[in-house]
Amino acid sequence: MIPTPSLSHLTKEDYRKVYEPAEDTFALLDALEEDAERITSQKVNRAPDSSGKGKLCVEIGSGSGCVSAFVSQILGSSDAYYICTDINPEANRCTDLTGKENKVTLNAIRTSLLESLTGRLENKVDLLLFNPPYVPTEEEEERMAQAEQSIQGSWAGGNTGTRLVDTIIDQGLVETLLSPGGSFYLVAIKQNDPEAIVARLNQRGLDSKVVLARRAGREHLHIIRSIKPTGEDDHQ
């Protein structure tokens, strides 16, 4: 059992500005823990030895930093490198602090999704994580929320709740940035149509499925996992 990262340094005031880990976060943590051995044992592309160390983990919209801090307990705090993006400067600050609190460096970058990173990260991301704003909202409300670069942007997801997910998938970022054998974990709810998201990811040559589904209050949470084939014989 991997403990939930310590967040005792974050205050009520912080959670007014940054999304507080909730059932969706914990569902993602559970899915990652379930896959801990697979994630750890994956080889690092082009590395001449097979220690599996030197992985690159990238989290989009890291918020409090809870998820990346959790992953650092799976991959090892100094055995992998953790990049955490968020458009909200308060989230950047909290992510940085959560790293320090949990004895790992979480490298916070203020940006929208993966902007400024996509050119350099082709075939290099071993683990890509995204717990997106997934609540269906009016398009206008969603646009305003993202433009404000504040906490509203952490849940307002547009018409079907998937506008930012659509951006990531439709720009081909998942299959472009993942290293061979690398994996992408995505949080979705029933209203986002997880099966349709899985189908779209599979159309892009990824090996995708819902690895966890769970009801939490009114939400029916799904964790989608996509693996980029290594080109070797690794079909499961």
Place this chain on the structure above:
Amino acid sequence: MRLLTHNLLACHARACTTTSNNFPLIFKDVQVELIQAEPNPDFIKGFLPKIEWNALVKTARSLGQDVLPEQSPDFSKPLNDEALLNSLHHILLEIHIMEGQMICPNCSHIYQIRSGIPNMLLAEHEINK
């Protein structure tokens, strides 16, 4: 912001998405802090193939770090040069840019670094849609 992170960042302004001259970003007026990190040669060995060597050498030199060889190590062979591994550990992981600017060599856009966090956001009109 550590130099490893810097090695992964490029300018994404509209004018720069079709050029290769948008990388590496050039440091200006930076305040550096050295923070010790646990040595982990296996991490360095595994991560090195993801590094753009020339950009790293150039950036390290701009900060007065002259120890890296011009020629990148052969990534297809295990790296066992202990002195080089130590230098890479220090340069990639222990040098933190706390304040300052990064300038795009192509469009001269200035990205700010505050409290160790780079701000890569661009205004709507600067982004290629």
